[in-house]
Amino acid sequence: MHFQNDLLLKAAKAETTQRTPVWLMRQAGRILPEYRKVRAIAKDFKTLVKTPELAAEVTIQPVDILGVDAAIIFSDILVIPEAMGLNYEMEESKGPVFPKCIMSPADLSGIHVAQAEELHYVLDAIKLTKRQLNGRVPLIGFSGAPWTIFSYMVEGGGSKTFSKAKKMLYTQPEFSHRLLTMITESTINYLKGQITAGADIVQIFDSWAGILSPEQYAEFSLKYIARICDAIDNAPTIVFAKGAYFAREEMNKLHCQVIGMDWNMDIQESRKMMPDKILQGNLDPCALYGSLDDVKRETRKMIDAFGPRRHIANLGHGLYPDIEVDKVKCFIDTVKEYSSSAR
Numbered sequence: 001m002h003f004q005n006d007l008l009l010k011a012a013k014a015e016t017t018q019r020t021p022v023w024l025m026r027q028a029g030r031i032l033p034e035y036r037k038v039r040a041i042a043k044d045f046k047t048l049v050k051t052p053e054l055a056a057e058v059t060i061q062p063v064d065i066l067g068v069d070a071a072i073i074f075s076d077i078l079v080i081p082e083a084m085g086l087n088y089e090m091e092e093s094k095g096p097v098f099p100k101c102i103m104s105p106a107d108l109s110g111i112h113v114a115q116a117e118e119l120h121y122v123l124d125a126i127k128l129t130k131r132q133l134n135g136r137v138p139l140i141g142f143s144g145a146p147w148t149i150f151s152y153m154v155e156g157g158g159s160k161t162f163s164k165a166k167k168m169l170y171t172q173p174e175f176s177h178r179l180l181t182m183i184t185e186s187t188i189n190y191l192k193g194q195i196t197a198g199a200d201i202v203q204i205f206d207s208w209a210g211i212l213s214p215e216q217y218a219e220f221s222l223k224y225i226a227r228i229c230d231a232i233d234n235a236p237t238i239v240f241a242k243g244a245y246f247a248r249e250e251m252n253k254l255h256c257q258v259i260g261m262d263w264n265m266d267i268q269e270s271r272k273m274m275p276d277k278i279l280q281g282n283l284d285p286c287a288l289y290g291s292l293d294d295v296k297r298e299t300r301k302m303i304d305a306f307g308p309r310r311h312i313a314n315l316g317h318g319l320y321p322d323i324e325v326d327k328v329k330c331f332i333d334t335v336k337e338y339s340s341s342a343r
């Protein structure tokens with residue numbers, strides 16, 4: 001595959017680039033009026049995810065409108081529980097809800113390890129997006145980390161504390177491992193399918209890493225992320241574990257190329273703890289609520305702290321829906337300009 005812009009893939013392979021590549025978590029959807037138009041045509045979130053033509057369109061929008069160095073396939077981490085047999089609904093302005101959730105071994109009766117083909121609509125959206133991108137930028141595939149997916153399957157939706165999911169780890173550890181193993185196997189099948197369909201690099205989102213103790217994190221999350229990383233050998237992998245500052249030394253040992261960082265992680269300290277990794281991140285999305293001058297200053301500070309090499313610029317978590325598009329563009333343009341002039 002010949003790319004017009006392969007900055008992200010080069011950076012992920014630790015090759016020198018003329019500037020720092022940049023993309024944003026949640027760059028599709030949320031902030032773009034163009035997204036909302038397509039979303040209105042689709043009527044609901046799941047139809048959008050399951051219609052490859054529309055999913056491809058909103059995947060490419062941020063490449064055209066924001067000028068990011070990569071596209072990320074428009075989907076959700078919750079397609080995995082659904083493929084395993086646990087249906088979810090996306091309630092307007094509320095988020096995901098599972099009509100049934102997993103509480104005991106009996107609830108596993110309708111649950112199976114998912115095969116990639118069961119998520120054919122995502123694979124079709126990837127193939128179509130790749131054709132339409134035509135090598136302009138690489139395409140990122142993704143999945144949730146097993147622990148984060150487990151949290152939604154047990155909790156039945158979002159939560160501030162995920163106390164039901166954590167209760168399961170304390171009260172039914174063996175059963176927890178059984179379910180985590182099934183999610184891990186499904187995720188390996190799915191990510192391999194995404195790469196075969198054309199994803200150039202994949203990111204594993206462990207959004208709820210930070211609510212576990214270091215000991216629990218090693219046992220119930222990192223172990224399964226490591227299995228996924230070991231199984232994926234034909235594309236670079238990014239692991240983003242939000243709040244897992246306590247696991248950085250362990251994450252340096254994963255068979256992945258890139259570690260995504262949130263804004264709680266000090267950049268210099270992270271360089272020392274993860275010397276073998278390319279680092280991605282980590283500006284606080286709330287920094288984009290400041291003035292354009294504030295955004296420029298904060299972005300330059302981030303670029304200076306990471307230095308000119310072994311960095312992929314991003315936010316420390318996804319964009320919030322009320323962040324203004326011109327602030328987002330300012331972040332992207334500042335990374336591009338400042339990182340080219342800084343070397």
Ligand code: 1CP
Binds near residue numbers: 159
């Ligand atoms: O109707 C809508 O437009 C709903 C908003 C929305 C969007 C645009 C949801 C509901 N999901 C998505 C798409 C999505 N989700 C993408 C692709 C788009 C992009 O990156 O530009 C990705 C990568 C995700 C991943 C995702 N979904 C995560 C991991 C990343 C993170 O933010 O930590 C998580 C935790 C979810 C679950 C989810 N889906 C949607 C919501 C509101 C939530 C969070 C619910 C909660 O608070 O627990």
